Amino acid sequence: MNFTDLHSHSFYSRRDAYSSLEERIQRAKEIGYTAVSLTDHGTTSGLTSHYLTCQQAGIKPILGMEAYFSYDLDIKTRDNYHLILLAKNTEGLYNLRRLSTFGAHHHYYKPLIDYNALRQYSNGIIASTACVAGPLRNELLRDDFIGIMTDIFKYDFYLEVQPHDFKLQWEYNKVVEELGKQYNVPIIVTGDSHYAYPEQMQSHRDFLLLDRTLDDKLEQIKHASSDKLKEKYKTEYNNMKEYYGSRDYHMWTIDEFKAVIPNQEYYDNVGKIIDKCNVEIPFGENHYPVFPVKDPAKYVRDACANGYSIHCIEKKENKETYVNQIKHELDVLTHVDYNNYLCIIHDMLQWARKQGMRTGAGRGSVCGSLVAYLMGITEIDPIQYNLVFERFTNPERVTPCDIDTDFQQSRRQEVVQYIQDKYGYAYNVRTFGFLGPKAAVQHAGRVLGRKPSDMTSISKNINDISDIRDKEVREMASTVVNRLINYSTHASAVAVFPSDPAQWCSIEYEDGQYVAAEDFHILEKQGILKLDILGLTTLDIIDNVLRRVKTCNINAIPLQDDKTAKLLQSGNTTGIFQIESYVMTNIVTNIHSKSVYDLVDTVAIGRPGVLDVGMDKVFIARRQGKEPVKYLHPLLEPILKDTEGVILYQEQLMMIVQALAGYTMGEADILRRIIGRKELDKINAAVDEFIERAGKKGISEDVIRPIAEQMIACGSYVFNRGHSAAYGLTAWRCAYLKAHYPEIYYASILDVNFGDKEKLSLFIDDAKKHGIKIIPPDIYGDIKCTTGKNIVCLGLGAIAGCSNLRTFKHERGKTFLELNKTMNMTQLKGLIYSGAIDDGGDRNDYMQYIKWLKDKRKSKGEYLFDNNSKDNLSKGAMELAVLGYTFNSIFDEYDISICTGNVKPAIILSVTARKTKKGKPYAFLTVQTPTGVEKLVTFEVDFTMFIKGNVYVLRISDGVVVDACSANRLTPPTEPCYTEVVDEG
Structure with missing residues (x-):
């Protein structure tokens, strides 16, 4: 029989369905379906992947969507109705995508469509009334609905019945059958499958946390604060329990269907729809936008000629090498038809630079192209760095090349907007988040009702599900691992379409923006231009330094410099792009780095593959002369x-x-x-x-x-030497700026890390270790850091909640609070806790006073400071809360009498779990001790005891924690003393 379940979901119906595309196709073939449909909730994201997977499996794909329908978009209500839409042909697929895009632009809790959208985009589409959540459940409007839908879709409109075993479904089916006879509308039978196999029923419930959610809903009913709320929770509970109560949302066999709904006409109608649906998706074409110039090849040649002059190629001793390489590359680039692409990239970079935007030196294999260098697409001379053009592109390469670009993180979206304005259609690209082993453990814990801390302990110590010792957790985690759990937005990928994107994907809503709702690999297969536009905070740091220095031309700094070499050889690499980790610093110091070329090699050596085979040790030994080069x-x-x-x-x-x-x-x-x-x-x-x-x-x-x-x-x-050269050059530039303008470099790096307390504390401490005095934020300071000779004053933006602080009246102490009492409490608390408004008074007094000022009750009485309030905190605790760092000692609140020698008190700033090659768990700790911020490692100590922000007593040996216990708080706490930094002003 020509049959399939035309109403069917995969895990692209996120947080609703369970099955992968492959599982569904396998099940369909096992039970004799002649096609496989996909109708995910409110999205077309999985359709092209479904199409390709079906083709590979040799079964017909049916492409659709379960849309959210609204009778009136002007009425803001959470009520909506499900509607199945299937593509008959390629135009129908485009219209499906347009409807999905329409829904994204009319999003109200769900992406909503209406009659107007259906009329506009009905060509090539078959519609059916979906499940019990469909439009027919509205008794007042369903007769009009059938009339309007018949008018829009003619013979491509169907009513839908399903075989599920609950009372509402049986009653609904009777109504549908009566309506079908009354209005002479054909009926189909569908299964609304959410998982492939019957035995996956409980896995589906566990994946969605359905049973846990129902239990939570019962608790909500039990503890509802009003009868109205109790009724709301009861309705939600009953609907959920009834809908999923039948526990039969697998892909049904034909015999299972017929045992419940025997009417052969319904199955014949399904067969007719399968025959109607014949979508073809083309691949391998080129749909790049056309750069607005008559002759792209001439544009490229002219840009090269300009670069030839700028870089003084004519004066080089090996000029002929450059000239021959330029000719060779221009011929190849024309042969492989990349000139239009080069024009697009060149124009984008030129525009960004004209806007005062800092761009990267280059990234990836394009650094091997001399043409790209002369055009200003990269800042890497491939002949100078001994690179190979054919690594970028050649006539024998079967896949198109990429040109990856870097921009300031703070201004990346401006670049995306420019591309959109110029070409009409440019969008960030959606990504798909699948549950990895560690996340699967956490999910399993929620299903099983385990303590989150226990699950964290387990997940920290595994690389794979098979590593889990707890059988119950292991079995539960194995059912959810590799399932799609959420959507997100790619950090750098931007899809550029030459015309209406619906020909290739829908545009849907994600993370507060509209995104191309397909994986970028799929879009590339369809011939869409994917621009790699990455935002780098390092470029913000460099730009920040150069704006402060003004006299430094970063493009003209020497590539070998004694002051920079001294900094690198000393291991002073914190805050330097790509080389600040322990592994990279070790390489930098051991190879006695003195030029940019050493950092180029370091970027390549400090990679997992090199380290895994021990080639880093061979390189270092040979560089040091301890091993002969053969x-x-x-x-x-x-x-x-x-x-x-x-x-x-x-x-x-x-x-x-x-x-x-x-x-x-x-x-x-x-x-x-x-x-x-x-x-x-x-x-x-x-x-x-x-x-x-x-x-x-x-x-x-x-x-x-x-x-x-x-x-x-x-x-x-x-490794790709072109990429290594570009990032090595960027690392060298950072090192040069840090060596020559240390306080400005630290100020710049602190500015871009205001939102990351751990990094902020590390950089503050590193600055202090290298002779830079760090002063706490001050109300008379700036939002950003300010500098003096070997001094950095933290900006007010470093205070939690104060990044957007703009207008206020400058004063100190209670006068400041009186003048600025209308500011929000988060900002006032941050300013008080950080000490920014200190005038010698008590910060706890300030907190009580501002609460009193903001109290609008007439009966609040006269202000009196309560010195015994349980909310009173020490200065150190306050600063740690809003800055992530203390300029005052928090340790005076604790009994640290045993802390001498290698026994130290420490505040835990972060814990990062790892496993040795033999599978033994250990962790890296970032802690603040009385002498500064330290990076430690634990091997024998149970690191799961450490809680961020708590104080512990640690016994430390050569950077390894060999013993630990919680520090005991003194009662009452003593008034903390100032550290040296504060004493010095």
Whole structure:
């Protein structure tokens, strides 16, 4: 029989359905469906993936959506009705997407559509009345509804019955059948499946926390504060319990359907709809927007000529190398039709710079292009850094290249808006969040009613579900892991459409903005331009420094500098892009960094793959002269000399096969890809060919095979040298600014981290360790940090709740409170707690006084300070609460009499759990001690005891916590003393 469940959900119906696309298709084939439909709630996000997955499985896809229908969009109510919409053809698919987009723009709790939307976008669409939550449940309007829908959709409008086992469904089916006869509208039978297999019923309930939610609803009824609220909760409880009470929302077999609803005509109608639905989605085309210029190739050449002059290529000794490379690249770029793309990127970057925006030096393989450098797309001279153009693009490359761009994080959205204004259709791209093992543990804990702290302890110590020892948690977590749980927005991907986006995806509402509701890989397959526009706070920091310094030209700083080298060699890398971690700092100091090229290598060495195979140790030992540099063939020396004989970069691998076996760079890039993907069959065939071709050039198999084996071994970790060069240059620039303008650099980095208390505390402490005095925020200061010689005064924006503080009357103490009592309490509390308005008085007195001032009761009485109030806090505790750092000692409130030598009191600022290679749990701690902020590690101590913000006594040995206990609070607490910083003004 030609049949499928035309009303069917996957986990793209987030927080409603359970099954993956693959599970649904597998089940459909097992039970004899001739097609598989997808009608997720209010979204078309999964449709193209569903289409592709069905094609791969050899079964017909039916593409649809369960929309939220409103009889009147002008009436703001949470009432809405479900409506099934199916695409008959490609135009119907486009209209489905348009309806989804319409719903996003008329969002009120749900994305809503109405009659007007249906009339406008009805072509190519089949509509049916959905489930018991459909429009027919409205007795007053359903007759009009049937008439209007018949008028809009003609013979493509159907009524819908379902076989679920609850009273409301049976009554609803009778009404539908009567209406079908009365108005001569055909009826179909559907299953409204939310999971594929019957045995997944409980997993579905657990995934949605249904049983837990019902229990919570009973508690709400029990403790409702009014009869009206109690009735509301009862209605919600009964509706939920009844709808899911039948526990039969799996994909039904035809026999199961017929046992409940035997009318063959309904099934015949389903078959007719399947035959009507024939959507085709084209792939592999190019739909990039057209840059408004007559001759893109000429535009590129002219931009290169301008760059040729700016960079003084004519005066270089190796000018011919540049000239030949430019000609080669221009030919290739025209051949692969990338000129229009280059124009779009160049124009975007030029516009941003004209707006005073800081842009990145480049990112990724495009750094290997001399044309990109001359156009100003990158700031990396590929000849100077020994890069390879063919890593970016070549005629033999089968996938289109990407040009990744970096902008100031604070101004990224301006760039997206510019692209939208110029081309008409540009949107950030949706991402899909799946439950990983750790999140699955937390979810399992909620289902089982376990303590969140216990689940955190378990999740901290696992990499995979199989690592969980608790059987009940393991089994529960395994049912929800890898399920789609939420949508979000991609950090950098922006889709640019040449015309109405509905031809490729819908535009839906996410995170306060409208987004392209498809995975960007899917959009790229359809030929849509995906721009990678990443926001980097590092660029905000650099821009902040340069605006303060004014005399520094960041593009002209020396690439080898003694002052910068001294800073790097001392390990003073905190706050420096890419190299501030312990691992990176260790590499920087051990290779005795003195130039930008050392940081380029560091960016590549400090990667997981290199570290996993211990190649970092080989590189360092050779750089220090402790191990000789050896080459397996003389031709390798010029390629590997500057990386101590280590194959560190993808470009080096490409150069090796070119030098030893005569590969073109395009062929070399293909081989590089094969080795990197670890597909053994392809690797073996490719290596055999490499050995054979090297043999034809006179290199014996005994010599070439060890080289081939080394290439295979390094394939898992070799890095893109172009990317490393760009980020190494950015790191060098940060190091240079920190070395030459330390207090300004610290002020800038503190400014961009006001919202992150842990980072703020780390940078404050690092500044103090390097001779920069940090002064607490002051009401006469600025929102941002201000600087003097070796001094930084924290900006008022560092105070929690005060980032938007703008207008107020300057005074101190109670006078300030009297003049500014209309400010919101969060800001006033922050200013008091931070000490910004101190005039020698008691901060607890200020807090009580402002509460008294804001009290509008006539009976509030005269103000009196209660020195014994339980709300009174020490200065240290106050500052920790609003700054994440204390300028006053909080430890005077605790018994720390045992703290001598390596035993210290410490406030826990953060706990980051890890596992050793053998699976043993440990954690990194960030703590504040009387001597500053420290990074520690725990191995033997149970780190799950530590609670952020609490004070502990730690025994520390070489940065390792070997013993710990909670600190005992003194009663009453003593008045804290000032630290040296405050004493000095």
